[in-house]
Amino acid sequence: MENNKISILILDDEPIVSKRLKPSLEKKGYLVETFTESEAALKRVKEKKFDIVITDLKMEGLSGMEFLTEVKKLYPDTEVIVITGFATMDTAKESFQKGIFDFLAKPFKLGEITSVIQRAEEKIRSNSQS
Amino acid sequence: MRIIAAVDTKSYSDEIMDYVARLAANTWSDLTLLAIQSGNTKIEENLIQAIVRYRNTVFEHEEDAGLYAPVSMTELKETAKGRWEVSSRARKEFSVVIRGGDARREILAEVAERNADLVILGCTKGIDCIWEGEAYLPQKIARDAPCSVLVIKSARKPDQIVAFLDQTNVSQESLEMINQMVTVNNAGLKIVGLKTPKGVKGDVEKKMVEILKYYNEREIGAWIKLVDTENLEEYVAQSTREGMVALWMGKESILSKIFARGLIEKLISNTQSSVLLLR
Numbered sequence: 001m002e003n004n005k006i007s008i009l010i011l012d013d014e015p016i017v018s019k020r021l022k023p024s025l026e027k028k029g030y031l032v033e034t035f036t037e038s039e040a041a042l043k044r045v046k047e048k049k050f051d052i053v054i055t056d057l058k059m060e061g062l063s064g065m066e067f068l069t070e071v072k073k074l075y076p077d078t079e080v081i082v083i084t085g086f087a088t089m090d091t092a093k094e095s096f097q098k099g100i101f102d103f104l105a106k107p108f109k110l111g112e113i114t115s116v117i118q119r120a121e122e123k124i125r126s127n128s129q130s
Numbered sequence: 131m132r133i134i135a136a137v138d139t140k141s142y143s144d145e146i147m148d149y150v151a152r153l154a155a156n157t158w159s160d161l162t163l164l165a166i167q168s169g170n171t172k173i174e175e176n177l178i179q180a181i182v183r184y185r186n187t188v189f190e191h192e193e194d195a196g197l198y199a200p201v202s203m204t205e206l207k208e209t210a211k212g213r214w215e216v217s218s219r220a221r222k223e224f225s226v227v228i229r230g231g232d233a234r235r236e237i238l239a240e241v242a243e244r245n246a247d248l249v250i251l252g253c254t255k256g257i258d259c260i261w262e263g264e265a266y267l268p269q270k271i272a273r274d275a276p277c278s279v280l281v282i283k284s285a286r287k288p289d290q291i292v293a294f295l296d297q298t299n300v301s302q303e304s305l306e307m308i309n310q311m312v313t314v315n316n317a318g319l320k321i322v323g324l325k326t327p328k329g330v331k332g333d334v335e336k337k338m339v340e341i342l343k344y345y346n347e348r349e350i351g352a353w354i355k356l357v358d359t360e361n362l363e364e365y366v367a368q369s370t371r372e373g374m375v376a377l378w379m380g381k382e383s384i385l386s387k388i389f390a391r392g393l394i395e396k397l398i399s400n401t402q403s404s405v406l407l408l409r
Contacts, residue, residue, distance in 0.1 A: 016302050058348060085309035085348070087157045093195060102221070105131040105157035105310055107247050107303035112132065112160075 001051060001128070006121050007031040011041040011067065012056040012083065021054070024110055025117070038062035042070055049075050052101075052120050054113075057084040057091060065094065072099050077127065079120040083113070131159040131310070134246045136237045136271070138166055138262040139180040142252035146282045147184045150250050151191035156314045158197060159247075160223040161188065164240050166262055170212025170230030178203050181226055188224070198224035233262050234270050241275050248307065250280045257399040259283070269399070272407045278307050282404045288373030291317050291406075294366075295378050296324040298337040304378055304408035305344060311406065312350055317373060319345060319352040324359050366401070376406040 001007070008030050010018050018034035025032050033050075035041035038059050045053070053071050057064035068080045079101040084091065087105035095103050101123070102116045135150040137143040154161040165181050167174045182203060192198055199218035203226070206214040212230035217223060229236035241249055253259040253268045259281070261267035272279040291311055312319050323330055323338045338354050345352035357365045369375050 014302075085306045086313045087310060088313060089156050089193060089195065092156075092158050096195075096221075103158045105159060106306035108131055109245050109247065111245060 002031060005029060005031050006051045006124065008052045008054065008117070009041060009045065009050040010034045010054045011038060011064070012036065013059045017083070020110065021113065024114070028114070038064070038067045042067060045071055045074060050078055051124050052079050052081065052117060054081045054083060057082060058086050068095065068100060069098055079124060081116055081120065131157050131248065132244055132246045133159045134162045134164050134241060134244060134249045136164045136166065136249060136251040137180065137184055139176050140262070142254060143180065144183065145285045146250060146252040147187040149282060149285055151188045153314050154188065155191040155193065155197060157310055158222055161198070162225040162227055162240070162244060164237065165226070165228045166233045166236055167228065167230050173206065173214060173228055177228065185226065196220050197222050201226055233264055233267055237271055238274055241277060246277050247303070248278045248280060249275055250282065252282045255283050259399060272405070276409065278304065278409050279407045280404060283401060284403045286403060288315050288317050288403060290320060290373035291315070291376055292320045292322060292369040292372060292374070293376040293378065294322045294324070295338055295341070296334060298333050300337060300341065300378050301409065305341070307408055308376065309348065309350070311374065319350055321352060321354045323354060323356045324362065325356045326359050330356060370401040370403045374404045374406055375401055376408055378408045
């Protein structure tokens with residue numbers, strides 16, 4: 001956390017997703033960085049720890065599943081939220097086995113993901129106090 | 131994703147539950163079973179029995195993934211005149227809502243209240259698509275809901291999704307909804323453009339190619355086809371034998387002008403399988 005603000009990294013190969021989420025989350029006081037390529041996002045998480053990571057699963061190159069595995073390996077207490085247009089019970093189960101916070105199938109409304117982020121934030125703040 | 135399954139006590143509601151449960155479980159969606167009855171003073175006993183069956187089907191499909199927490203019908207609370215609700219949350223929210231009154235009005239009110247992404251409902255197999263004694267109700271919901279609507283007339287798993295496009299108003303949400311449908315059904319995707327005697331509108335052709343590229347980049351086996359508008363009805367009938375028919379809705383849709391009684395009504399009436407209206 002920087003200045004008590006929650007930092008969020010968003011990785012989705014469709015720019016429209018970040019374009020929709022970033023301004024809304026920044027308005028709510030979050031520090032947001034967005035990426036459309038998983039390699040670039042991985043490079044960034046190696047430089048900086050984010051409180052919350054939101055990632056798509058199906059991407060060229062490093063997949064979202066591989067990316068979130070790396071994130072959880074580097075920072076077990078970073079809360080990862082998976083967003084995917086190709087949800088299956090198996091990918092959801094695999095993601096949860098890797099310790100993600102939540103799994104959202106697209107399409108979703110802004111309010112739905114915001115509410116998941118708020119719950120992740122509550123968990124992070126409560127963990128940091130204990 | 132937030133799904134509302136609108137149900138009553140009839141057999142077509144029983145028949146859609148497997149599909150609803152499978153879709154909800156695979157997409158890890160918040161799920162509301164919205165049960166409609168005519169009276170609004172007390173809950174009808176046969177509706178409760180039906181909801182219990184539907185709820186059990188939902189829990190059979192979640193494969194012990196801890197997706198939903200159980201709800202008991204004894205915990206239903208009247209939250210407003212003629213509206214009862216019980217909800218639980220495990221990883222996702224599961225709700226049972228009972229609303230009494232005019233089916234169309236009550237379904238649309240719940241859709242607005244929950245800000246749903248998808249409404250699913252079944253109906254009788256004939257042209258009039260009767261739901262809870264009212265003809266053409268699924269057509270009215272499909273026409274008036276602000277989100278995508280899936281009307282299931284046959285619970286058969288579609289091998290193919292045939293998506294009709296005649297205008298360029300294609301939302302990101304609708305593309306994503308198709309992704310999920312293709313994934314859950316392990317189905318192929320055919321994008322059908324409409325050709326008038328003057329040809330295909332240039333911007334529609336461009337949009338078709340864009341959509342094809344979008345799906346191919348995501349490793350979805352999609353292909354495109356052009357159909358003459360004069361052969362459209364026949365093509366729709368043929369397509370419904372192949373699988374689910376999907377339609378991108380938009381203000382500029384010329385399809386609605388082709389069908390005298392209205393496109394959505396015609397599509398749903400004529401289909402033998404399922405129709406997905408995308409918004």
